Amino acid sequence: MNIITSKSNNGIKNAKKLHQKKYRTDSYLIEGWHLFEEAVNYQASIRQIFVLEAFLDRVEGMDQVTVVTPEILELLADSKTPQGIVAEIALEPATIPIELQGRYLYLEDVQDPGNVGTMIRTADAAGFDGVILSKASADIYSLKVLRSMQGSHFHLPIWKMDRAELFESASKSNTPVLATTLSKSSIDYRQLPQMDQFILVMGNEGNGISQEMAAQADQLIHIPMPGRAESLNVAVAAGILMFYLRKF
Amino acid sequence: MNIITSKSNNGIKNAKKLHQKKYRTDSYLIEGWHLFEEAVNYQASIRQIFVLEAFLDRVEGMDQVTVVTPEILELLADSKTPQGIVAEIALEPATIPIELQGRYLYLEDVQDPGNVGTMIRTADAAGFDGVILSKASADIYSLKVLRSMQGSHFHLPIWKMDRAELFESASKSNTPVLATTLSKSSIDYRQLPQMDQFILVMGNEGNGISQEMAAQADQLIHIPMPGRAESLNVAVAAGILMFYLRKF
Structure with a gap:
């Protein structure tokens, strides 16, 4: 001592x-x-x-x-x-998985540390198999992210991958990429079937997912909002979607 | 000028x-x-x-x-x-409603300004009819709450009521009070029927709902978590519940 x-x-x-x-x-x-x-x-x-x-x-x-x-x-x-x-x-970085078979959350350039930490905690609660972050997302080892993750990084693997790597892994494992948008031209998430293998993508707080992500994703989804708010907080939207797509 | x-x-x-x-x-x-x-x-x-x-x-x-x-x-x-x-x-405080007929969110001593603001924004998005705060909840007119509400206080009425007033109003309007707990002895929220009249209660970040609330509520509910996180962020939990109970 x-x-x-x-x-x-x-x-x-x-x-x-x-x-x-x-x-x-x-x-x-x-x-x-x-x-x-x-x-x-x-x-x-x-x-x-x-x-x-x-x-x-x-x-x-x-x-x-x-x-x-x-x-x-x-x-x-x-x-x-x-x-x-x-x-x-x-630091013990998780090795990049060769196959992505299960439920995964991908954060594309999510910048607020509280949002990143809260979404990882929610993915953990919902029984997801891992979380993948784009390189421009908030660093998970900052004290702010760690505080809102509440230890979930000890429970499930977290990787960094750019979009190209993500789609390469997804295609190897035949795993559909579901990307969340605000656009009503995408499908209502409640039309998704029960799935036990997918990658759910949440985008940047201000800009949403990138155009490239929207073009490459297998399915675009949105959360219809009957009220007057223009959008949901990204961590709340992720929670609604992850618990809809949760492991039962 | x-x-x-x-x-x-x-x-x-x-x-x-x-x-x-x-x-x-x-x-x-x-x-x-x-x-x-x-x-x-x-x-x-x-x-x-x-x-x-x-x-x-x-x-x-x-x-x-x-x-x-x-x-x-x-x-x-x-x-x-x-x-x-x-x-x-x-400040134009909303007059206390005599009847509570519709979908309402009650925040019992929620203290984090970001959580309070985010939940009001989510209630707005989900088409709720109003939000009621206990007097010990964060003040909605602080700049932090206003920032996370994103203008929702202009869209839907927000009142202050203590627990006694809440139950008085609820009982006058025959509106069931659904209180959220972490306890597995309460029912899984997915067992709730479709309802268009209720008050959903979310509790304090650290302590959850009060014992008195748990005793007086008509129905205790919880969100089962298949993963390893011990709890959800209160605003995420509220989002999952409000969008399950949303106006369609």
Whole structure:
């Protein structure tokens, strides 16, 4: 067990760098007990544990524990209430699957970290087999995405693929790509049959799916809205669709 | 048309006070062109318009226009990109309905502004007849709620009622109260019949609905989750339920 009381300690400075995507090449930070317990339960590789002295008993017997001051913990955390713990976790990117047989969610350039995290959490809840993100989507290892994912990245595989790779994988596995639009010329999602193999595509918050995605997708779908709102929040729309297409 | 270039101008100081709930007794601020256009379209009473000079042509012929500097606009806005306009709108609270006949959403102590705003927007999209908030729910006239509502408060009535008032109204109109829980001892929402008159209750993010609500509700429901996530984001859960119970 180490004790660090100085903000200028090199270990603290290096850990804090993990707030920036460019430094998250092989590890990332999580904060709070819920995520930490998920990391332990799902046997993630925990590199370092930064904890307040008052919570030391909760990490008893663990390796790489460093006791820090509240000021240092706040520096390492993103939220104002880091709940006493921040940990550094090794990045273990999931290998790209050769076949995509099952239920998958593809996020094409979804940029809000809260939306990305919430959709991954919902895919996990709905029993999906994995989530695939385009390279321009929000990075899932930012503290904001991690907070809204609530540990779902420990439960299901998450990959990065651009559109070309996605369609290559989909075509190899004969998996239909269902892309969500706002256009009423696409079909009402409730006309979809029960399916247990598909890729559901959600697009960017402002622009929706790309023209190329719309052209290549096997089926365009939309959610009819009887009311007066012009659109749904993308994470809400994804939730409606995923629970309609859920594993029963 | 006025021009204000000083941050210490009293009009600016007073407008800025509307960021605080205690000063929002009879007006509130909105920011951005989308909300402003909704306010115009739905004939909200616009008290003051603060606009950058570059956008003056978009408010031509309107009353109470004040040209401000980018620094002042940023001071009045909450977001970093207020898009050139902030306006003060008169509060016109909807009168409490005597009868609740239709589809309603009740938010019991939902505290996150983004969740509250997103659920009101979703209720609007699903064709609900109104939204009712408990007094401990987030104030809908905060800039954060307004941003995620995207103008839905101009489309459908929103009331405040505590639990006792809610059940009094519900019982007068013979409207069943459906309360959402995480408990598997409640019924799967897909067992609900098609209904065109009900109040759907969503609870607090951390604690769910109150014990009193659970005891008084006519029907407790839950969303079964085949995956490994422990719960859904409350706005996603509300979206799944509202679109299941939507107006067709």
